[in-house]
Amino acid sequence: MFDLSYELVVMLIGAAFVAGFVDSIAGGGGLITVPALLLAGVSPLQALSTNKIQGTFGAATAALSYAASGRVDLKRQLPAAALAFVAGLCGALLVSVIPTDHLQTALPFVLIAIAVFFALRPGLDDTDKLERIPPAAFTAFFVPVIGFYDGLIGPGTGAFFMIGFVMLAGYGVLRATAHTKLLNFASNIGGLVGFIAMGTPLWGLGLAMGVAQIAGARLGSKLAMRIGARLIKPLLVVTSSLLALKLIWDRLI
Template sequence: MIDLAPHILAFLFAAAFVAGFIDSIAGGGGLITVPAMLLAGVPPLQTLGTNKLQSLFGSSSATIAYARKGLVNVHAQLPMFVMAVLGGGLGAVLATVVPGEVLKAIMPFLLIAIGLYFGFKPRISDEDRHARFTPLLFGLTAVPLIAFYDGVFGPGTGSFFMLAFVALAGYGVLKATAHTKMLNFGSNVGAFLVFTLNGVILWKAGLIMGLGQFLGAQAGSRLAVRSGAKLIKPLLLVTCFGLAIRLMLDPANPVRIWLGI
């Protein structure tokens, strides 16, 4: 069992608060908490497991905040939530056989593509548009696939859910943000259960970070409700491009390794 010093736990709490704030609006919180835990000396496997524990607090906190504002019908969203739980759990189970290096290599380019989509599509707003997928089709395809990715790797899941809701389900930006959090919570639950069974969670650090996530998500979601697409769209762009750059600059990025740079 790893025993982290108080100042390290304080650092992780602060990182989780910032991650929860950003994640509740635009996604990408995992690219803050995962490096923070690795920097604190937490082994990679324990980092992944503990990250799912603390992420539960942020995604549930944001879901509650959006539901209180009437932006999420929790009961109607339950079938998709269940699919997200299953997808996240399967992703965590199969993480050892899925080519994770390939996911890490293509991740920056997918984030850039999402950023460009939201940046250059002028009609994106808080207004709902025509849906390309029915709720049933969306729940059986996009939801479990993105949740599966969350269980396997994770970073950027919120951005992928956001893109799917806007491009396929026809949701406005604020409504998409609200529903993204509930499905992200579901995929976190599925992966968390698998990691718990494997005994790779640092409970003390995870619960302290969870408090930071909860508070940060409350603050972020309230700001998002007040500002809508005017805030969410630019922050989503900054998050997508920032995470892409962060991943490409990582010395362990497979593309850099393959190119020898």
């Protein structure tokens, strides 16, 4: 039985609040919670599965907040969410089968490229742009790939969904953020189901962190809807850059 001190539990709950805030705006909440769980002494498999528990609360809260404001129609997203769920489940179940070394080596550079794109590309605001692929093709091909990645590896999933909505679907930054959340929630749930089959998550801790995620996600989504791209873009650049640096550091040590 794994025991955590009161101080560590409070620290993890605080980390979950910050992660929920960041994730609801730009993604990358796992950059905060997974290292926090590992530093607390949780095993890697339990850290990943517990992170999926608490992360689903934040993603669900953000999705509902954006839907309540009229930014996204969740019912229209259900087919895409179903694909993201199945893909996330498959990724988690195959995590011990598929070699990911090359993907993990390339991932920091992909995240840096995303950060540079959002930092330097002119005209990225809350205005919708030209749609490059039909919605059906986006759902059928792009969504399962990112959902599978979420179950298999995970870091940066929100940023990948985000850049897909901006670059391929032609969404403005705020609309892209709103549409990312249900898909991230669905792939998170799929990954959680897969991890439950392989290792026991810390349910009590995950649920406690989930409550903090709800509070952070509510605050973050409200600020994102009020400020829009002026808040989302810089935070996305920062979280993608920090995640890339962390992944590079992990490969070096």
